[in-house]
Amino acid sequence: xxxxxxxxxxxxxxxxxxxxxxxxxxxxxxxxxxxxxxxxxxxxxxxxxxxxxxxxxxxxxxxxxxxxxxxxxxxxxxxxxxxxxxxxxxxxxxxxxxxxxx
Numbered sequence: 001x002x003x004x005x006x007x008x009x010x011x012x013x014x015x016x017x018x019x020x021x022x023x024x025x026x027x028x029x030x031x032x033x034x035x036x037x038x039x040x041x042x043x044x045x046x047x048x049x050x051x052x053x054x055x056x057x058x059x060x061x062x063x064x065x066x067x068x069x070x071x072x073x074x075x076x077x078x079x080x081x082x083x084x085x086x087x088x089x090x091x092x093x094x095x096x097x098x099x100x101x102x
Contacts, residue, residue, distance in 0.1 A: 005033070005034050010046045012044040016049065035078070038063070
């Protein structure tokens with residue numbers, strides 16, 4: 001089984017560190033996959049933190065914190081990712097106005 005952790009972006013702050021640490025934890029019989037969107041211009045990127053800990057995120061470039069027309073593409077890409085094998089998704093943030101809880 002695979003745990004998939006989805007975060008809108010790996011910008012500087014506690015949530016980015018938290019999701020990377022969780023993705024790095026050794027879990028018997030479970031794989032961990034980190035999925036992240038892109039960090040917008042003007043925010044610092046913590047992708048280096050994941051790299052330093054040996055975590056390789058799957059990036060969905062269309063996924064961002066802001067609601068946009070790209071959200072349909074993001075949902076489609078996440079759907080395709082989740083279909084590949086049995087997984088337990090963990091959504092670590094929600095978009096303003098959405099009802100998705102993690």
